[in-house]
Amino acid sequence: MRTMTALALALALAGCAQPLYDWGQYEDALWRMQTDKFSPEQEAKVLSGEIDATLAKGRRVPPGKLATLGFFYYRSGDREAARACFQREKELYPESADFVDGMIRRMP
C-alpha cells in the first residue's frame, strides 16, 4: 500500500496522472551497458519482449527505445533486425528521421 502511495506521489511529481510511456527496462538496459555484464543479445531479448507487450496493451513505446533495440541487434550482428527497429523508431517518431536515415546509411 505504501509503495502504491509513493508511486502515485512520484507520478504526481512528474506532473501527470499517468506516465506518457511504458518505460519497462529501457533505462535499466542503458545502465547495464556500462557494466561488465552487458550482453547485447540478452538486452535485445528483454527490450523486444517489452515493446511487443507495450503495443499489445495499446500503450506508447518511449522515444529512443526502438532505436536502442536496433543498436543492440546491430551489436549482436543482426543487421536486418537492426534496420527494422530503426525504421519503426522513425514511423513512431518522425522527429528521428534524419538521425535514423543516417544510422541506416552508416550500417555496413
Add this chain to the structure above:
Amino acid sequence: MTRAALLACLLGTSFLSACVPARANYDAYLDHMPRSILVLPPVNLTTDVKASAAFLSTITCPLAECGYYVYPVAVVDELMKDNGQPTPGDMHQVPLDKLGEVFGADAVLYIVIKEWKTQYLVVDTSTTVTLEYRLRDIRTGVELWHQQVTARHSSSQGTNNLFAMLVSAAVSAIAKAASTPEWGVARQANTAMFADARRGIPKGHRHPDFAKDQERLKSERAAASPPAPEAGSP
C-alpha cells in the same frame, strides 16, 4: 492544494537546496519551442570517473515525460565516439550545425556534473548531486534554458522519508540492486528540476498539457511586459 503542488512545496524546502530562485525567463524558449532534444553525454567535473556514464541512464525518462522526443542517448554516445569524439568534453565542442546535420534535432541539452558523491559516516550516509543544464537552439545557438540544481539525500532521514519513498518508487527493482546512490538522486534531481513550475522546462508538443502550458507562459510573458500605451491616448 493539489497533490502535485503540495509535493512541489515539500521538495522545495527539504530536497532542492535552491534558495528561492528567480522564475526562469522563457522568452527565447517560446520563440524557438523545440520538439526534439538531443542530450549529449554530460561533462564530468568530479573525481568519480563513472559519473558521466551512470548519469546517462537517468535523463531520458524525465525529459521525454515532459513531451519531447529524446534521442537514444546510448546510441548517440556510441555514434559520436565512432566519429572521433571520444569524451563528453569533445562532444560538447562539436559545432551546432554539424549536430543539426547528423541528428536533425531542434535543441541540444548540455549537462555538466559538478558534484556526485556519497559520504559514508558512522550514523549517516549522505548523497549529493549537483547538475548544470544548458539547452540551446540548434539553428540559432540561442540559449533557451539554463539552470543548476543540487539534490541531496541523507539516510538519517529514515525510511519513512517522502523523498526516499519517491526514489524507491521511481527506480525499478533491478536497477536499484545494481546502481549507486548517486544514480537515484540524479534521477530525482532531473525529474524535480524539469517539473519545477517556476524554473522547469515547458511541456513539449507530445504532452497532453502542451497547449495549456504554452498559453500560461505566453500570458505570463504578456503580463511581465505590458504593451506600450497607444499613441494619442490621454
